[in-house]
Amino acid sequence: MATAAAQRTAGTEADGTPDTAGTTAHQRAFDAAVAAEERIEPRDWMPDAYRATLVRQIAQHAHSEIIGMQPEANWITRAPSLRRKAILMAKVQDEAGHGLYLYSAAETLGTSRDELLDKLHSGRQKYSSIFNYPTLTWADVGAIGWLVDGAAITNQVPLCRCSYGPYARAMVRICKEESFHQRQGYELLLALGKGTPEQHAMAQDAVNRWWWPSLMMFGPPDDESQHSAQSMEWKIKRHSNDELRQRFVDICVPQAESLGLTLPDPELRWNEERGHYDFGPIDWTEFWEVLKGNGPCNEQRITQRRRAHDEGAWVREAAAAHAAKHTGGAGGTGATRA
Numbered sequence: 396m397a398t399a400a401a402q403r404t405a406g407t408e409a410d411g412t413p414d415t416a417g418t419t420a421h422q423r424a425f426d427a428a429v430a431a432e433e434r435i436e437p438r439d440w441m442p443d444a445y446r447a448t449l450v451r452q453i454a455q456h457a458h459s460e461i462i463g464m465q466p467e468a469n470w471i472t473r474a475p476s477l478r479r480k481a482i483l484m485a486k487v488q489d490e491a492g493h494g495l496y497l498y499s500a501a502e503t504l505g506t507s508r509d510e511l512l513d514k515l516h517s518g519r520q521k522y523s524s525i526f527n528y529p530t531l532t533w534a535d536v537g538a539i540g541w542l543v544d545g546a547a548i549t550n551q552v553p554l555c556r557c558s559y560g561p562y563a564r565a566m567v568r569i570c571k572e573e574s575f576h577q578r579q580g581y582e583l584l585l586a587l588g589k590g591t592p593e594q595h596a597m598a599q600d601a602v603n604r605w606w607w608p609s610l611m612m613f614g615p616p617d618d619e620s621q622h623s624a625q626s627m628e629w630k631i632k633r634h635s636n637d638e639l640r641q642r643f644v645d646i647c648v649p650q651a652e653s654l655g656l657t658l659p660d661p662e663l664r665w666n667e668e669r670g671h672y673d674f675g676p677i678d679w680t681e682f683w684e685v686l687k688g689n690g691p692c693n694e695q696r697i698t699q700r701r702r703a704h705d706e707g708a709w710v711r712e713a714a715a716a717h718a719a720k721h722t723g724g725a726g727g728t729g730a731t732r733a
């Protein structure tokens with residue numbers, strides 16, 4: 396029996412003609428594939444709005460990965476030991492790699508990397524709110540690993556089952572690497588938490604500052620999330636923002652206890668009836684202000700990103716010239732191919 400995928404790629408011209416209910420065969424095949432948990436692939440027909448939503452989310456995700464390199468890279472030269480420096484460099488390089496997988500996934504939707512970077516640099520596309528906060532002490536590297544990578548994993552593991560194939564496959568590898576990142580952050584905080592009183596205080600201060608912004612990473616509350624319902628129908632998102640936020644809180648509370656650290660929320664307590672931890676109100680005004688560009692580091696992050704892009708122009712030009720030389724394309728004869 397032909398799968399829904401076979402039906403939607405082996406289309407005819409008539410597939411674009413609406414039936415009496417106004418639905419095309421293309422649309423019916425797409426809906427059937429999504430309902431059957433099949434993957435939508437780049438050459439398959441897909442609704443324009445599905446494509447636009449994916450480009451928006453994947454681009455935002457890619458931008459977050461590369462802007463997310465900045466707060467931690469800030470500590471590479473000041474890591475307290477060679478071992479810590481090597482781990483941190485590996486982590487920051489991983490984030491660059493995640494950006495590359497994700498830009499590649501976005502390119503399969505017919506958009507170019509240049510276009511996406513241009514939108515980031517001109518403020519027409521977003522990146523995660525979390526990267527607009529400063530890394531004030533070494534303990535922030537631990538707090539980012541434990542909380543920010545922890546929140547990222549909670550959000551991203553379900554994306555491994557996203558209906559769009561290239562995004563889902565990119566997420567599998569990203570999640571494996573994020574797990575390593577989360578553990579290095581946890582281990583770093585454990586060392587500080589069990590260290591001198593000053594080290595413990597530094598770890599606690601970092602957790603106090605990163606906790607609430609980490610909860611905001613999951614996006615606005617469900618009743619203010621404009622994209623969730625449609626994205627869940629298309630099986631891009633599998634859970635709502637609030638569901639994932641709750642899952643993250645439930646995971647973090649026992650981990651904080653093991654670390655000997657306190658989460659900065661006096662309303663945090665186990666709710667027997669719900670089977671979840673209750674938590675205090677999130678300052679959504681702060682979240683929306685950060686999104687508008689008014690967070691503590693928005694300007695610094697985007698200025699640094701633009702500078703890095705400009706300074707890397709010669710590398711892109713050299714890579715393009717090298718590729719042209721080896722393919723015999725513009726600017727090269729192909730004669731140097733080994």
Ligand code: FAQ
Pocket residue numbers: 451452455456457459460463464490521522523524525539543544547550551611612613614615619620621622623626632636686
């Ligand atoms: N920051 O309708 P919804 C990482 C925007 S990667 C900024 O709920 P949606 C790894 C949203 O775009 C972290 N903007 O939107 C790492 C929309 O605005 P738009 C990034 C946000 O898409 C670790 C508006 O608000 N992860 O950390 C945020 O259904 C350490 C309404 O929101 C991903 O991108 C926010 N936090 O749900 C790297 C995961 N939340 O676009 C380095 C993939 C919402 O209409 C170091 N993305 N907005 O202008 C997603 O899962 C979803 O896009 C959500 C938002 C859940 C983020």
